[in-house]
Amino acid sequence: MRPDVDLGLFADVPDSRRRIMRAIRGKETLPERCVRSVLHKAGYRFRKNVTGLAGRPDIAFSARRKLVFVHGCFWHAHAGCRNAAIPRTRATYWGAKLARNVERDRENMIALEAIGWAAEVVWECELSNIDVVLARLKAFIGPVSVSKAKKKNQESDG
Numbered sequence: 001m002r003p004d005v006d007l008g009l010f011a012d013v014p015d016s017r018r019r020i021m022r023a024i025r026g027k028e029t030l031p032e033r034c035v036r037s038v039l040h041k042a043g044y045r046f047r048k049n050v051t052g053l054a055g056r057p058d059i060a061f062s063a064r065r066k067l068v069f070v071h072g073c074f075w076h077a078h079a080g081c082r083n084a085a086i087p088r089t090r091a092t093y094w095g096a097k098l099a100r101n102v103e104r105d106r107e108n109m110i111a112l113e114a115i116g117w118a119a120e121v122v123w124e125c126e127l128s129n130i131d132v133v134l135a136r137l138k139a140f141i142g143p144v145s146v147s148k149a150k151k152k153n154q155e156s157d158g
């Protein structure tokens, strides 16, 4: 084996491990970034990772009292989704752990509704058809605010 090939292989390890750790911590995963990006391009402005609310919503439209959660199919046990299959090794452990996640998600939704927030869940597997997701979110969130649309027109005029 050539030494430079070896070196290249190992040089990649720390970066990929960092990526995985970041994903596990759930600060900024790729699916979240994808949804935020299309919403931002559509003209919406929002807060992200709102720590003061149950479940730390990924996307929050505070004035509208609307929230969007972007759920990984595995961790949030997307019902009927092939990405949410429980691993065969340690199936009992995973079954219990994922069931707890589902229960916590449900409790969070109830808690948020109780204080007047509406929430919509986008599943990771739905992102393969982002246009459909965006259309659904637009219907849920409502139109981009008039003042912002007007401001955008003024900018393009000037």
Ligand SMILES: [Zn+2]
Pocket: 073, 078, 081, 082, 083, 084, 123, 124, 125, 126
């Ligand atoms: Zn799914």
